[in-house]
Amino acid sequence: MGQPFPAVGYIHVPIDLLLRLNAAPVDLFFQSHSSSEPALYCRAGLTLDHAPLSNLVEVGICDIYVRMGDLQELGASLRDAIRAGGDEAPGADQFAALQLAAAAEIEQTVRLVDCSKFVALARDIGRDIVSFISSAKVLPSELFNIARHDYNTFVHVTNVASYSVILAERLGVSDVAELEQIATAAMLHDLGKRHIPLKILNKSTRLDPHERELIELHPTRGYVELCTRADLTHSQLMIVYQHHERIDGGGYPVGVLGTDIDPWAKMVAVVDVFDALTGKRPYRRPTTAANAIDFLTRNAGPHFDAEMVKCWVSALKQT
Template structure:
């Protein structure tokens, strides 16, 4: 058997192997009140997959929870279809989860990040009121607690960052980065860090007031359109001031993250010391996350190293020298932490790359890139497999357990798909078979889709794909400066 046929035999199971597993979300039994799970289907996880423990018609209660804990089960799972109930439950119990010594720090980071993403999507659905801002501050407080008590926490958070640059993702990334960079610059007061982080989480909230056709335009903006984009800073600040008294730390992040040292920024064109230290800090963070994020309409994406180099090239003209130096060290250390932990085979950890968290699964490096591919939906009709028509999508991330792509059309959960591309065929890989675990709509007309392989793929195979497509990887990447 040739290497190519071996690869295809591995990736494309027979009809009898075609599985139909949905994405699942972890529920830490020690932290979540059992009553909050009543009315949901509850699943258990094992190496063989997920099995139904409690049907939707049955009430899951404290006795069930204690019985499982006594049996050594710390986590149960719910379907991603119940994500709204799930995330609200996690949100209400996040302080207990973060302080629980029985939950691994990696899993705390994964759950906290995903929960904050969900809240950010809600914040962007309509101008947030006082209650929504309080919810945001609560999750930021949990992030601060995590970062303060564990020096490796930011590295773990950075590892689970998504990089699709949809506004909700960007808000959460900027939040985590601003907290960690502020701490590295010497700010240690938890309340101050919370206010800074809340500013990061809400810094682009004014984009709600920008027409989506301008915000998500695939074309270069006209001068008139760019002027409209620039209004998001003042519009966001003005809205938040109607909701609450903005602390100075929060105000600096929201109002000054687009100001630049040479006065070329907006909305006020501030220069040098006219920009607060937190305004300078948030400007660096905001620029970095924008550079390293994949967008459907972009022809290329910065690597981490190239983004840092670009920022350094514009220093001191646009960015603060001292803060840029600290930021470069922060990112390099975060990547190095992930590399160090990935090389410890005795430290298995869940991966939240693809819409599911499985404690039996080892940690896998994610590679981010962009590659046009063709997807075909697989359907089973009268015991026969049928392939749908070819659909063009943008393949943008992969790990040993799954992949992600950007699509102009939605995909159903549990939908089996075949992925092919000329670049993949060039390395002897005709198609990849996976099942959709998550599909999220965005107001620019695109969908982010995550899918899980039917069988975990070898690192050798992923490396071959990386050779023809990779733009960035989470760990290891950076050369030591």
């Protein structure tokens, strides 16, 4: 049974994750059809009966809905429950809780006029991601399976940051501080999109030339906003500025050749496209991981760094 599309202002939470809680920290809602308004399932503070929730999963309903404004509190409660479970908590639950705990803050701070709060948040979440990946021992394919793939800012940036850390480790980066810098910059890579009208970002039909031009300005807008900060390195800034450049010079915003693209930007370019292809977008359905791998492989050399594509594909196929 397919899941209904959540009403505006709500977001889905996997029931399997809620089964780690004894009480509902926030109001929980049920939506039976895409056209229906969410109905209250359990009020905040009440005991969560696990049996009815498990029955929903058995009939193919895998999600409960919460208000966007409640995500931070729900995520914090889930992370507390997972930490209390110690090493027994599976990596899937740890990462899902990490994403939800970060969600509300990301969605709120990314649109502030001054980006300082979002930069600080990106650093904190980047540190959490590196810690999670280092301790949970989750394979890249497992991380792909547990990551969310819906169309929300917090989903894309946390996925790209996590994939970037994994790929960096596979490429030989072992210094924790360096990995945290990579994760932080990957969290910031699309910062310039906050200056693009949502009606363009969420457009379900083909972009016209003017809209395409605005989209292709986002690396420049993000770089200009961040380049005077003393707390970001050159390579971090290049992740923001160059993650859409191509090896053959056919990328944007400048069209530089591969020899002039920062290695970190080349790395993020690979996982950014992988996540974009496998995630839901207003204008298309997500593709499979296998199809995304095929796209990266076919374009390794002219578009993407061939060695980094090879490394990422090898990591995903590891069992």
